[in-house]
Amino acid sequence: xxxxxxxxxxxxxxxxxxxxxxxxxxxxxxxxxxxxxxxxxxxxxxxxxxxxxxxxxxxxxxxxxxxxxxxxxxxxxxxxxxxxxxxxxxxxxxxxxxxxxxxxxxxxxxxxxxxxxxxxxxxxxxxxxxxxxxxxxxxxxxxxxxxxxxxxxxxxxxxxxxxxxxxxxxxxxxxxxxxxxxxxxxxxxxxxxxxxxx
Numbered sequence: 001x002x003x004x005x006x007x008x009x010x011x012x013x014x015x016x017x018x019x020x021x022x023x024x025x026x027x028x029x030x031x032x033x034x035x036x037x038x039x040x041x042x043x044x045x046x047x048x049x050x051x052x053x054x055x056x057x058x059x060x061x062x063x064x065x066x067x068x069x070x071x072x073x074x075x076x077x078x079x080x081x082x083x084x085x086x087x088x089x090x091x092x093x094x095x096x097x098x099x100x101x102x103x104x105x106x107x108x109x110x111x112x113x114x115x116x117x118x119x120x121x122x123x124x125x126x127x128x129x130x131x132x133x134x135x136x137x138x139x140x141x142x143x144x145x146x147x148x149x150x151x152x153x154x155x156x157x158x159x160x161x162x163x164x165x166x167x168x169x170x171x172x173x174x175x176x177x178x179x180x181x182x183x184x185x186x187x188x189x190x191x192x193x194x195x196x197x198x
Contacts, residue, residue, distance in 0.1 A: 007044040007140045009119055009131075009161075010035055011147030011154050013098050014050060016091035018148075022084040023178075025149045029095060031174045035146050036099045038174065044138055045102035046131065048119045048153070050085035051092060051110045058115035059083045075124040078115055085109070106131050118156035119145075120164065132164055142167040146174035155186035162193040169196040 013035065015021050018028040039045050052058070060067040060080035067082045085092040087110065094100050106129050108116035116122040120131050135143070143166045145158050154175050161168040170190060177183035190197050 002041060002043040003142075004043050004138075005140050006042055006142045006144065007046055007135060007138070008039060008042040009143050009145045009147075009157065010039075010045065010047045010098075010102070011119060011145060011157055012048055012050050012085075012149075013095050013147050014085055014091070015093050015095060016050075016084040018095055022082050022091050025176045025178055027176045028148050029097075031146065031148075031176060032095050032097045034174045036097070038144075038146065038171070039099055039102070042144070044104075044135075044140060046104045046106060046119070046134075047094070047098075047100060047102045048106045048108060048147070048157075049092065049094065050116075050153070051087050051107035052085050053110060053112050054083075054086050055112070056083075056086075056109065056115070057113050058109070073114075073123070075114065078123065104131075104134060117153045118160045119153070120157060120160040135166070141165075142169075144169045144171060146171050148176055150175035150177040151179060151182035151186040155190060158190050158195045159193055162190075162195050168194070169198065171198060 017025050065080050069080050070077045114122045143161050158168050158170050
C-alpha cells in the first residue's frame with residue numbers, strides 16, 4: 001500500500017513545452033518515462049495543464065512585443081511568452097507518452113488577464129486553483145513535484161506548497177529548466193523555503 005498522505009504533482013508535461021513546441025524546454029520529453037514510472041509509488045497523482053485562451057495577457061503577441069521581454073501587469077512584472085498552450089490545441093495536449101490517468105487534472109492560466117505558473121495560485125498570488133482544498137480533503141500533507149519547467153511552474157508550485165505547509169520534494173532529475181541562470185535562482189529559492197530539492 002502507498003502512503004495515503006502523499007501525492008505526486010506532475011507539472012505541465014505538454015507538447016508546447018517539449019521539443020518542437022512553441023515554448024520548448026530542452027529535453028522536456030526525456031522525463032516522461034521516469035515520471036510514468038514514479039506514478040506507481042503514489043496513492044494520488046495530480047497533473048497540471050497550462051490552458052490559455054487565445055490572446056492571453058502573458059503572450060508577447062498580445063502586446064506587439066518581443067517574447068521574453070516583460071511588462072508591468074497589475075500584479076507585478078510579467079514575462080511575455082510566445083503563444084503557447086492555447087486551449088484545445090495540440091500544443092496544449094499532454095505529451096503522447098505521458099500517463100494521464102491520475103486522480104485530478106488542474107488547468108491553470110485560463111484567466112485572460114492573469115498568468116498562472118503555480119499549481120496552487122495564479123500569478124496574483126491570491127486567486128486559488130482549488131488544488132490546496134483538494135489535497136486537504138484527501139488528507140494529503142506531503143507532495144512530490146516533477147515536470148516543466150523547473151525554473152518557473154515547478155518552482156512556483158513548490159514554493160507555494162511549502163508556504164501552505166505541505167512537506168514538499170522536487171525531483172530535479174524529472175524536471176527540465178528553460179534557462180540555467182533562472183534554474184540556479186529557483187533552486188536557491190526553493191531550498192530557502194524548506195523544499196527538499198533532490
